[in-house]
Amino acid sequence: MAPAVLIQNLQKCYGTVEAVKDVSFEVEPGEIFGLLGPNGAGKTTTLRALCTLTTPDAGKIEVSGVSVLDNPRLARQKLGYVAQEVAIDKVLTGRELLQLQAALYHLPGAVAKQRIQTVLDLLSLQEYADKKTGTYSGGLRKRLDLAAGLLHAPDVLVLDEPTVGLDIESRFVVWEFLRKLRASGTTVLITSHYLEEIDALADRVAIIDRGIVIATGTPSQLKDRVGGDRITLRIREFSPLEEAETAKNLLQALPFVQEIIINSAQGNSLNLVVTPQSDALITIQQTLNHASLPIFGIAQSRPSLDDVYLAATGRTLMDAELAAVANRDPKAEKKQNMR
16 A cells, blocks of 8 residues: 655755755555654645645655656645645635635535535534634634545645644644544644644654654654653753763763753753663762752653654754744745745
8 A cells, every 4th residue: 555645855945945955754544644843844845845835846745656746636636735824714604615615626516515514513613614704713713724624535634733823722622633533544644843742643753853854753662762761950040061061971970871962052951861760860969969069950751752852953842943933034934935
């Protein structure tokens, strides 16, 4: 059986900006596959290329064995796409918007009526269907956008940051819907920079950083590869680099310490990977006390997807988000949005 989605060596530049440098991954039929990475990592550009909304500079893209580049019309029939921004005309009712969408898909009248009924039921929108969408809450607008993306019964539903801006309750509603969709056999490809969202939903994950896939696997596999517990240590709220280096050299000698990274973006805090043991924090505190080094804060936890990202890049996803905001080029973004 062909992969639901196949992307190999995808590349895309906007002028001098390399949005996607080298992205490759496969999505199996009937799974939820997550693309995790900070804003500006290349997630949206990858999805836009997959959905025929932009032409890549190089690479291979297939949906259910159909080449997106050679046969885009057939590929679009197999895809449902829900973008970050909700595409809803506020003067239409929910039902009218779905009827318009059905006409754009060239669905026969009887088929359109049945499919509209199905997606309204699936997303619990019946009681709102004949109300104008301008009266909908953010969560209802997103659910209606999802309904529109599913209307033609695609093989693959592609979601770009589907819960951005939603409250916790609305996010959980979307999560439960996606689980039901997977159970029905639909493949879901979802991008997010919410760690807990990908961890909770995805069967497998590809982590993207600066236009390159840096890790692929199930959430458990990725976290197991990092190994050990995580300890975050701050000598001071903002430690001098020399002091952080001194602490690092002292703690590296401890037998249970596997790895230490100094996180310069967070005041030269120390991120440790340690063999799980009950007295790790006490031993670290004693070691630093003997060296007359203070402790501003210390915490221990199990590995997370953020630890996977940190181990691969030397920075957390939050650090990457902040760096992307600081380095954002409005002119380049404007050009990208126009293409």
